[in-house]
Each structure stands twice: as structure tokens, then as C-alpha cells.
Amino acid sequence: MEFLSPKNLNEALKFKSEHPDFTVLAGGTDACTLINSGILKSKGLINIYGIKEIAEIKENGDFLEIGALATLTQIIENRLVSKFLPVLAMACKTIGARQIQNRGTIGGNVMNASPAGDALPVFLAYETKMELLSAKGSRLVLFEKFYAGYRKTAAEADELAAKFIIKKCDDKERFAFMKVGTRRAQSISKVCACFRQSSSYKIAYGSVAPTPIRCYVTEKFLNGCKTDAFAADEAVRLVRQEVSPMDDIRSTANYRRHVAGVLLKRFLESV
Amino acid sequence: MKSVGKNIPRLDGYDKVTGKVKYVDDIDIPDCWRGEVVRSDIPYGRIKKINFDKAFDWDKVMTCTYKDIPGKNATIFLSDDQPILAENLVKHVGEAIVLIAAPSASKALEAKKHITIEYDTLDSVLSIEDSRKRKNVIFGKDNIQAKYKIEKGDVKKGFAEADFIVEGEYRTGFHEHAYIETQGMAAIPRPDGGLTVTGSLQCPYYVLKTLKSALLLDETKINVVQAPMGGAFGGKEDYPSLLGMYVALLSIKSGKPVKIIYSRDEDIVVTTKRHPSIVTHKTGVKKDGTITAMEIDVAFEGGAYSTLSPVVLSRGVIHSAGAYKCENTFCTANCYATNNVPTGAFRGFGAPQVFYALEMHIDKVAERIGMSPHEFRLKNCVEVGDRLSTTQLLKESVGAKECLEKVLSAADFGKKWRNNLDTCAFKHLRTKKGIGLSLYMHGGAFTGSGEGMKSEAGLRLNKDGTISVLTGCTDMGQGSHTVLPQIAAESLGVPAALVNTAVPDTAVVPDSGPTVASRTTMIIGSILVRCAEKMKKKLPDLKKRDVKELLKTYYSEHGELKIIERYILPPEIKWDQEKHCGDAYPVYSWAADVAEVSVDAETFEVSVDKLTVAVDVGRAVNPVLVEGQMEGGTLQALGWALMEDCIYKNGKPVNNRFQTYIIPTAKDAPEWKTIIVEKPFSYGPFGAKGIGELPLDGGAPAIANAIYNATGLRITSLPITPEKLYSLYEEKNKIK
Numbered sequence A: 001m002e003f004l005s006p007k008n009l010n011e012a013l014k015f016k017s018e019h020p021d022f023t024v025l026a027g028g029t030d031a032c033t034l035i036n037s038g039i040l041k042s043k044g045l046i047n048i049y050g051i052k053e054i055a056e057i058k059e060n061g062d063f064l065e066i067g068a069l070a071t072l073t074q075i076i077e078n079r080l081v082s083k084f085l086p087v088l089a090m091a092c093k094t095i096g097a098r099q100i101q102n103r104g105t106i107g108g109n110v111m112n113a114s115p116a117g118d119a120l121p122v123f124l125a126y127e128t129k130m131e132l133l134s135a136k137g138s139r140l141v142l143f144e145k146f147y148a149g150y151r152k153t154a155a156e157a158d159e160l161a162a163k164f165i166i167k168k169c170d171d172k173e174r175f176a177f178m179k180v181g182t183r184r185a186q187s188i189s190k191v192c193a194c195f196r197q198s199s200s201y202k203i204a205y206g207s208v209a210p211t212p213i214r215c216y217v218t219e220k221f222l223n224g225c226k227t228d229a230f231a232a233d234e235a236v237r238l239v240r241q242e243v244s245p246m247d248d249i250r251s252t253a254n255y256r257r258h259v260a261g262v263l264l265k266r267f268l269e270s271v
Numbered sequence B: 001m002k003s004v005g006k007n008i009p010r011l012d013g014y015d016k017v018t019g020k021v022k023y024v025d026d027i028d029i030p031d032c033w034r035g036e037v038v039r040s041d042i043p044y045g046r047i048k049k050i051n052f053d054k055a056f057d058w059d060k061v062m063t064c065t066y067k068d069i070p071g072k073n074a075t076i077f078l079s080d081d082q083p084i085l086a087e088n089l090v091k092h093v094g095e096a097i098v099l100i101a102a103p104s105a106s107k108a109l110e111a112k113k114h115i116t117i118e119y120d121t122l123d124s125v126l127s128i129e130d131s132r133k134r135k136n137v138i139f140g141k142d143n144i145q146a147k148y149k150i151e152k153g154d155v156k157k158g159f160a161e162a163d164f165i166v167e168g169e170y171r172t173g174f175h176e177h178a179y180i181e182t183q184g185m186a187a188i189p190r191p192d193g194g195l196t197v198t199g200s201l202q203c204p205y206y207v208l209k210t211l212k213s214a215l216l217l218d219e220t221k222i223n224v225v226q227a228p229m230g231g232a233f234g235g236k237e238d239y240p241s242l243l244g245m246y247v248a249l250l251s252i253k254s255g256k257p258v259k260i261i262y263s264r265d266e267d268i269v270v271t272t273k274r275h276p277s278i279v280t281h282k283t284g285v286k287k288d289g290t291i292t293a294m295e296i297d298v299a300f301e302g303g304a305y306s307t308l309s310p311v312v313l314s315r316g317v318i319h320s321a322g323a324y325k326c327e328n329t330f331c332t333a334n335c336y337a338t339n340n341v342p343t344g345a346f347r348g349f350g351a352p353q354v355f356y357a358l359e360m361h362i363d364k365v366a367e368r369i370g371m372s373p374h375e376f377r378l379k380n381c382v383e384v385g386d387r388l389s390t391t392q393l394l395k396e397s398v399g400a401k402e403c404l405e406k407v408l409s410a411a412d413f414g415k416k417w418r419n420n421l422d423t424c425a426f427k428h429l430r431t432k433k434g435i436g437l438s439l440y441m442h443g444g445a446f447t448g449s450g451e452g453m454k455s456e457a458g459l460r461l462n463k464d465g466t467i468s469v470l471t472g473c474t475d476m477g478q479g480s481h482t483v484l485p486q487i488a489a490e491s492l493g494v495p496a497a498l499v500n501t502a503v504p505d506t507a508v509v510p511d512s513g514p515t516v517a518s519r520t521t522m523i524i525g526s527i528l529v530r531c532a533e534k535m536k537k538k539l540p541d542l543k544k545r546d547v548k549e550l551l552k553t554y555y556s557e558h559g560e561l562k563i564i565e566r567y568i569l570p571p572e573i574k575w576d577q578e579k580h581c582g583d584a585y586p587v588y589s590w591a592a593d594v595a596e597v598s599v600d601a602e603t604f605e606v607s608v609d610k611l612t613v614a615v616d617v618g619r620a621v622n623p624v625l626v627e628g629q630m631e632g633g634t635l636q637a638l639g640w641a642l643m644e645d646c647i648y649k650n651g652k653p654v655n656n657r658f659q660t661y662i663i664p665t666a667k668d669a670p671e672w673k674t675i676i677v678e679k680p681f682s683y684g685p686f687g688a689k690g691i692g693e694l695p696l697d698g699g700a701p702a703i704a705n706a707i708y709n710a711t712g713l714r715i716t717s718l719p720i721t722p723e724k725l726y727s728l729y730e731e732k733n734k735i736k
């Protein structure tokens, strides 16, 4: 297997356009396990880990820009994130454990495209824009348009994920990240969710459909009424209809549907 | 006492903690080839053809089939039904058919891709139920690998006397050992033309036995050496006989050293598991809490070959009525063959399954008559003078009641149990607290007169003035190679620092029997006490100051001094194997657990907050190591109780990786309270009994009972997942 280690972003983009069928290696915490288990058969690897241009976390006016190669630990410890998007740090803290957080990147979590990726509901709930780069240039895609189906993304074979652009959260908004997994650490989600209440409700889930999802019907209902206990019950009922989980090795559709409702109820009780 | 009862640090600890120790995969063997195994990917079928791709250059690699085995194509255990390499029939997924060795691992893997097997598929049997129904007969006349019956008193009479009869059925599934070091072995040609086989193995003499019979070599031509081991838990009791044969065959045929190290997924697919079980109980009880009759049926799944199943089943059924007074018991047991992977030894050896059933059932019985679980157990718990279900009279060393009393008071059980019961139905509580109890025991050493096989162990005075324990028993992490020197040092009256344990090499150490059945400290320890007495008689007075100098001088004057002794079975042991009646074990270790849990009332996630464990080990030779066994074994039980679940589809585990086979992490571990009770056993070294397996027997039911106390949900199949709790909750609430 060929192993390419570009020195900078331009070289990385060049390699990727020359070898669109090579696997990009960021932290490798997903890619290496997939290669080891024979699920991912790749002809070669392009190691982009540590390329500085796309590893930074910056403020840009009303927006926060998070480089795809920022590690999960970097996000957990970053001052801008804890000020303007604390819920992302909360989500990253639940990924694997320390070793995985030190090595794994946020771009890897997104590009791996597992419906159970814990950071994904946060990006959905915050209406993130994602920058994709190739040797030909750059383009922005809406995160909610990014997943085309189970483990399918809108990225082209010659593109790299470069950064995530997110509007800073406002002072008054309420938010939560919640996760029910298989155990207390090193635990993949059975259900994970990011909830927001600012000017309107935003509800996003992971692990309850082939891709991470926003629950627009439930959002619309909540946005259109006064939230009291009755409304909360109705929202829980609606959200359980809106998710479309399945039975798999970690859990059952029935349980996931139930828990999706429980988590929303807990959020609504807390706001 | 100077050594026994002291927390001497593990002799292997420093090298393990600093990473210096070399496991078999780390041992650098010059010019070593790597082996691979071509296996069956169907559960049951006839091999039609083995295709070796003509386009591949087979000259660069070595392959073996059963035809290369000069002697008997079988692993040598109770019955020799398991072939080393399949001949024309495969009986489970992962059964070995062709072996490959090549100068590099990648070459061996490449060669593997060029071998394909054609089969005629046969109708497979994949569950206890299908085997019992004889969906297809795949083993003997009736699919039964072993069966027993144990009778005491008259159950009919017992049920007639009962005020209530309580029934229940309890199930457990496959359980993976999950040792950190996967299985691995190497065969290395010796300069004298012989062969050394080394690796991660519990029982060097078991491996030797199969090698001798399959290769038609005697022990002058072949020796087996245990390499340092990263855990085994019973999983390296019988399996290394297969793997040892693979490397030996490849090495003999190629003339090269050959190593095979399993990847995690290969290990999970092909190596043994704990027996799945279905245990049914029917119990007669009087209003005052007297148990009048116990009828128990134990069904285990043995998998494709019988391996150790007959003895696992025997231990299971003997323990199935537990530590209770009951005049009338009737226990039946069957082990059923299936086309799943052979099940084998796993810490507890049949006892965890039957205690999960019994200890959940006892709570149900107590509830039926309105008695609390602890009062019911205190009333019925055996003491000296009582008889167990095999009619064995308990003469001494019975700490059951003391363990029970100690955990109950340490955990403040009665009060918490009552309180939780009162709050269980409260709808507004997001977290429900629960507390649960279990009482259990584990027979030390082999069943019945099994220890009459006269195991050997010895002591050897070395040139440098140190003394080595010589035993074929191995340290797999349990600490025996620290504890045995402590026993020897105490008996000899020398400082513990002067005694070590020789590397278990069949060319050097005697056959001490296998390292199983919680027997090493108790059996080998007691042989060592006798060796020490003999040795002391030969040596000058060791009360002098510089013992090491004294011993050195003795050696230089007299040469090596080696004393080998045999185990002597306590004479009063009487056992009828046919009827499974009499003294099933020389002695039992006793224990009680209290588990405290928090259950999320909506997501049904369970967190075990605290485990209080009391064990009667006779004598704690090294108390910290005893506590280590208590905590580690109970944590393993926690995993089995709550999350570990081998999911099989068509004979193959789907979750054959640690990503999907979920075991507890450090964060899932509870707060511990361990209590050691010492009721000495007169035939044990300084009173010591076994501790290795006991801690896995009682954790699961204590946790299950705690969950019931918290939620009112009794889950009768392991693991108790939030998914199962939620569906039972849903079911109960729908009916109402």
C-alpha cells in the first residue's frame, strides 16, 4: 500500500486530485480500525494529520471557524469554543476517551459519516456551513445537505474537508448535548442528540436514522405553541414518530425511539 | 508468621508494569515463520474439495492438512472427539482445515487467499432447544455430550409438605474470556533435533499430552514452556492444545520456527466460550421459610465438540442447589451438542450459570412467602453439620453464614432494601436505587476423587542459595507464582525473598495437574508444605542469620537438592461418580455479595454504584491478591450481567471485536468493599482454600436482584440490557 505524506495543504490537495481513490488519513481512529477489519480496502493513504492550515480554531465576526483537523481535545480545551459553542465541547468530551480525543479530529468524525458520530447533531442544530477544498478550488455546503444517505457524503473524491463555519450561539440560548451509549466510556451512541432553544427550537439526533437528522416537524410544533407540560408530551410523541431508528448490534429500534423522546422531554423540562 | 498473610508484591509485577516482560508475540525468534489457519466458514458440512490455486507459487510456503499428522488426529481430553484438523467433516464455523506457514505474516495471509474449500452443507443445529428436540442428530445418538442426576431425600414428599411451589426459568448466553493477550504459540526446533513449543497457555502438560499422541514423540523429543501470560480465565486451558499442534506441525514440516498469534476477531470467533445455559427451578417452601424441596434442571450448550463439557456440567449441577439447607433435592443436567464453537473452561466452570439462576430464584421464593431476601437466606444458609445436595457432610471451614452476616451489616442491607421497595413505585423519581444479595460457594480443586491423580510439585535448592518452586501450574495473572513461594518460605522458615518459582517447562518441572479449578494454592501449596518439611530435615538449622550464605555453602558441599512430592487426597473423601453422590469437593470456599445500583427510570441505564463482597478463603496467604481476585472476578461478573453478549448468526459471532463486544471499562467499575473471612481448612496449606473462580459466581444475580429491587423488573436472561428492561416495562404497563 502506498503512503503519501504531504507537507502542506496545497500538496495534500494535489495528491488527492492525483489519487482520488486513496484514503485520507487524519487521526486514523476510524480509518485504521476499518482497514484492520478489512471493511475499508484502500489502494493507498494520504496522511494529512497535522497540516496546520486546516487545523485552527478562529473567530470571524459573528462566526466561529473550526478547522477539520482540529483534534477533539483541541476543541474541548479551546477558549473560543467554550465561550461561543460550549455544546460542541460537551459532545466531544463524550467521544471515546482521552486517547481517542487526543488523536481523533472533528473532520474525521464528520467525514467518517457514521450516523452515530457524536459531533454531528451539534453541527446540524447549529446550521453549520462546511468548506470543502480541492485542487480546483473551494465550495461551501450546508451541513444539513451533506449526508446523502447511510455513510454517503456530498464530498467529491478529490475533496478534503477544510473547516466548519458556525454562527456563535447567543447569550440567552439554552442548549444541551445528550447521549445514551453502551457503557460509561469508549461508548458508541445508541442515541445522541443536540437541542437548542433560542429564537426558535432546533432538534437534532444521531443514531436514530441512516444519517444524523433534524426533526423539523417537532421543531415547527414547538415553535408554534407555548411550551407547557402538554406541549412537551405532544412534542415527545411527535419526535418519536419523526425518528426512524433500526435494530442493530448496539440497540433496538423500539428502545431508541423511546429514548429519543425521553431526551427531548428532559431538555424541555430544563428550559 | 513471616510470609503467609503478608502482602508481598507480585514477583512478576515490576517487569509487567514497566513493560519489560516478553509475551510470546514479543519474543524475538531468529528466522521465525508465521502461521495462518484456513477455516470452515459454515457451521456444518462435508468437505468436498480443497482447492489450492494453481496460479499461486506454493513452493515459497508450507501447508499442512490432517494427512500430515503422524499419530492420532485429536486433542486429548475426556473424550477425544475433537480433531486437530478437520478430515472430511466440519462441525462449526472456524474449524481448522489447512495450516499455512510462510517467511512473513503477509506472505502467509496472501497464500490463505489462494485456498478455497468446497462443501456439501448439512443441516446444522444452533441452539439448546434445537439440539434437545433433535432437529438433527449431530453428536452420538441423541446430541447429549454428558448427563447427570443427583438425588437426595424425596422431592415428592418435599413438595407435598410445601405451602407454596415456586417455579422459574433462567438463561445465559455465550461469554467471551476477553483476556487482553490473544492466544499465541510458537514452535522452535531444538539443536538436539527435538522441538520446544511455547506460548500463552495454562496447562503445559495438557499441550504435551496432545503433542505426544498426535506426533508420536516422547517427552525427550518435545517440551512445552509457558511464556508470560496476559490473562487466560480458563480460555487457555484446552484451546492451546490445538494451537500448539498447529505450530508444531508447521515447524516440523518446514524445519523452521513457526509462530501463530491470533488477531482479536479470529480469537473471538474460534476459541472457546462460557456455556450458554437454561436452568429451571421448582422449589417447595413453607410459610415459615423452610425449603422443603428443590427440583432443578440444568441444560448447557456444549458446542461442536465435547472438550471439557462433561466436567463443566458436573460442577454446574453440583453447585446448582447452592448453599442452602434442604432435605429433598433432585437435580438433572444435560450438555447438548450444537454446531456452534465448542464451549469450554471459563472462570467459574459452570457455577456462574447455576448461581445466576438459583440466586434470582431464591429472591422470588422469598418474595412469594413475604420474607425479605436476607432473612430467607440467613434462615436457610448451611453451617457445619449440614449436608449439601450430593449428601456431602460439611465438617469444617464453612464461612457461608459469616460472609452473609458481614456483607449485610457492611452494606446496611435490610434498611436500604426496605426503603428502595417503598420508593420503587414512585413515578417522579428519575433514578431508582436498588440493592441485591447473593450467597454462593465454589468447590476447591477437582470434583470428587479427581485429586487422587497424585499431582507432583517440588522444591529445588539453587547454586546461588535461592530456592525454586517446581510446578507445572502456571501464573496467568492470578498471582500463584508469588503465593506459592510465600507458602514454601513460611514452611521452610526462610525469608520469602529467597524463594521463586521456576519457569513452567515440562523438561524441568513435574506434572502438577492443570492450572484450573481454583486448585493451585490449595493443592500445590499443600504439596509444597510437605516438600519443605522434607527439605528442612536435610538442611542445617535455618534459624541462623545469613540463610542465603548457609544455603550456598550447602549447595557447594552437597550439590543440587531437589525434593518432589505427590498430592495425597484426604483419606475420608468418598465419591460415587455414577450417582454423583458423596464428597463432591475436598472443601468449599464461601461468599456473599451485595450490589447497589442506580437505574435510570426512563432510559433504564444501570449503574452499579457499590459492590460489597465477603469471601471465606480459609486463609488469605496474600490478602491484597485475594482482594484483587474478588474485585476482578466480580467486575467480570458485572460485564456478564449487564453488557457482554455474543451475538451469533448462523454459527458465527457477529460482534467479534471489542468495538461491538462490550466489556466494562474502569469507569464502569463500582466502589468496592471487600471483606475476607478465614475459616481454615485443615488439609489446606496454613488453612488456605481456593479463590480464583469464586468471585465470578455471585456478582450477576446480586446485580439482577438489585435491579429488581429498584424497578420491580425481573430479567431472567443475561445480559440485563436497558433494551430488555424497557421492553419488559412496556409489556407490564400495557397489560395493566
Ligand SMILES: Cc1cc2nc3c(=O)[nH]c(=O)nc-3n(C[C@H](O)[C@H](O)[C@H](O)COP(=O)(O)OP(=O)(O)OC[C@H]3O[C@@H](n4cnc5c(N)ncnc54)[C@H](O)[C@@H]3O)c2cc1C
Pocket: A023, A024, A025, A026, A027, A028, A029, A030, A031, A032, A033, A068, A069, A072, A094, A095, A096, A097, A100, A103, A104, A105, A106, A107, A108, A109, A110, A111, A112, A116, A117, A118, A119, A159, A160, A161, A162, A186, A187, A188, A189
Ligand atoms: C476506541 C474508539 C472509541 C470511539 N468512540 C467514539 C465515540 O464515542 N463517538 C464518536 O462519534 N466516535 C467515536 N470513535 C470514532 C472516531 O474516533 C471519531 O469519529 C474521530 O473523530 C475520527 O477522527 P479521525 O481524525 O481519527 O478520523 P480518520 O480515521 O483519520 O478518518 C475518518 C474518515 O474520514 C476521512 N477524513 C478524515 N479527515 C478528512 C478530511 N479532512 N477530509 C476528507 N476526508 C477526511 C478519512 O478518509 C476516513 O474515511 C471512536 C473510535 C475508537 C477507535
